[in-house]
Amino acid sequence: MTIDDLIARATLEEVVLRYCTAVDKLADVDDLVSLFTDDAVLDLTGLLLPRYTGHAAIRAFFTQVFADMSHHMHILSNLRVDSRTDESARVLAYVTGMGRSRAGIDIQVYVYYDLTLRKVAGDWKIASFYEAPKLPMPESVGAVHNKSA
Amino acid sequence: MTIDDLIARATLEEVVLRYCTAVDKLADVDDLVSLFTDDAVLDLTGLLLPRYTGHAAIRAFFTQVFADMSHHMHILSNLRVDSRTDESARVLAYVTGMGRSRAGIDIQVYVYYDLTLRKVAGDWKIASFYEAPKLPMPESVGAVHNKSA
Amino acid sequence: MTIDDLIARATLEEVVLRYCTAVDKLADVDDLVSLFTDDAVLDLTGLLLPRYTGHAAIRAFFTQVFADMSHHMHILSNLRVDSRTDESARVLAYVTGMGRSRAGIDIQVYVYYDLTLRKVAGDWKIASFYEAPKLPMPESVGAVHNKSA
Numbered sequence: 001m002t003i004d005d006l007i008a009r010a011t012l013e014e015v016v017l018r019y020c021t022a023v024d025k026l027a028d029v030d031d032l033v034s035l036f037t038d039d040a041v042l043d044l045t046g047l048l049l050p051r052y053t054g055h056a057a058i059r060a061f062f063t064q065v066f067a068d069m070s071h072h073m074h075i076l077s078n079l080r081v082d083s084r085t086d087e088s089a090r091v092l093a094y095v096t097g098m099g100r101s102r103a104g105i106d107i108q109v110y111v112y113y114d115l116t117l118r119k120v121a122g123d124w125k126i127a128s129f130y131e132a133p134k135l136p137m138p139e140s141v142g143a144v145h146n147k148s149a
Numbered sequence: 150m151t152i153d154d155l156i157a158r159a160t161l162e163e164v165v166l167r168y169c170t171a172v173d174k175l176a177d178v179d180d181l182v183s184l185f186t187d188d189a190v191l192d193l194t195g196l197l198l199p200r201y202t203g204h205a206a207i208r209a210f211f212t213q214v215f216a217d218m219s220h221h222m223h224i225l226s227n228l229r230v231d232s233r234t235d236e237s238a239r240v241l242a243y244v245t246g247m248g249r250s251r252a253g254i255d256i257q258v259y260v261y262y263d264l265t266l267r268k269v270a271g272d273w274k275i276a277s278f279y280e281a282p283k284l285p286m287p288e289s290v291g292a293v294h295n296k297s298a
Numbered sequence: 299m300t301i302d303d304l305i306a307r308a309t310l311e312e313v314v315l316r317y318c319t320a321v322d323k324l325a326d327v328d329d330l331v332s333l334f335t336d337d338a339v340l341d342l343t344g345l346l347l348p349r350y351t352g353h354a355a356i357r358a359f360f361t362q363v364f365a366d367m368s369h370h371m372h373i374l375s376n377l378r379v380d381s382r383t384d385e386s387a388r389v390l391a392y393v394t395g396m397g398r399s400r401a402g403i404d405i406q407v408y409v410y411y412d413l414t415l416r417k418v419a420g421d422w423k424i425a426s427f428y429e430a431p432k433l434p435m436p437e438s439v440g441a442v443h444n445k446s447a
Binding site for chain 3: 152155156159160163166169170173220222223224225226247248249
Binding site for chain 3: 001005006009077080096
C-alpha cells in the first residue's frame, strides 16, 4: 500500500460518493449524468431492469426516477479498488439503497456495485455501472421502477 | 487530491467517528461534550427538537438522552469534506441512528449530518452540528426524545 | 495524523474488508481461513456461540456456516485503529451482519468487532476476533447458528 494507492482510492471513492449524492438529490439530472462517460453503460439487468447506453438513455432513466421518488438515500460501504491502471479502475462496493416513491411505496435494497471508471480529460468518470442484489430483493422495487422503465 | 487532503479528511472523519463512539457509549457525557467547541450549536430542529448552544446546554441534553436510552448505534457513511481552510471545515455525512430506550422503544432514523468543525488550540472540534432526516422519520423518535427535551 | 497512520489504517481496513468479502462469498473457506493467524481465536461468545481456536476449528465453523446460508452481507463501518505498533494493532468497527439461511430464515444483527491483527511474514492477519451485539439481538440468530454450532 503506497501513497499513490491511497490517493487513487480516495479519488475513486469520491466519484462514487458524488454519484450517491447526485442520485439522492433527486434534482439536477445533468449533474448526475456528467459523472458518466459519454459512452457509459448503466446495466441494471441484475435488478431485472434494462441496460442503458450513453448520456441520453441514462438521462431519460434518471429523469423518470427523479419524477417517481420523493426520497432517496444510498449508503455506500465496503468500497474496494479491485484493480487499476492510470486510466482505468474497477471498483466494487456495497450499497444500501433506500427511498420512498411519490406513491408512498418504501424501498430498501441491499446491492453491490461493480463499476469501471475511466479517466477522461483528467477526470475519473463512470464508464460502466453494474449493480445486482447482495440479499434477496423485496417485491416493492419492481412495483416502483419497472413501471417507470 | 493531495496528501494534505487525505490527512485533513482522515482527521476530520476521526472527530465525527469519535462523536459516534461517544454518543453510543451512553456514558461519560464529559468526553462527548469535549468534542464540541465552547460556543458550539447543536441544532436538532431538523428532527423537531430544540437547538442547544454551549457546553452546559449540550451536556444537559445528552445527560437526558443517556438516561433515556439503553442502547445506541450510530453508523457513519458517505462522509464528504464539502470545503475547508486550515481553521474550519464543513463536513457532510449520512448516519443511520439506532437505539432502544429504557422503556423498550426501538428507534431507527436515517439522517444526514451537516457539521462545521473548527480548529481550537490544535484540535478539531465541532462548532456547529445540524442533522435532518434523509428518509421520512418514524413516529418513535418523538415518543422517546421529545419527552426528554 | 501522519502518512504512516493513513497507510496503516488503509492496510488494516483492507484486511477487515477482505474478511467481509470472503465471508459474504459463502465459498472458498480456505481463502477466508487464510486471513487468520495459525493460532487465531475466533471468539463468538458475545453472540452466545462458541470460541474457536486455530485454523482447523475456524474452518469447521465457517464450513458449516457456508452450508447453512444462501446469502450473506456484512456491511463494515465506523472502523477505528484503537492502537498499533509495527507488529500488532487493535481495530474496532461496527458491522451490520445480514443473511438468509437455506431454510429461509432472514438474519440481521448489529454488532461491533474488536480485532487484534498481527503481522506475519509481512502480511497482516487476524489474531483475535471478538464480536458482540451493539443493539439487542433478534431471535433468529440462535435459530440458524446455534443449530450449526
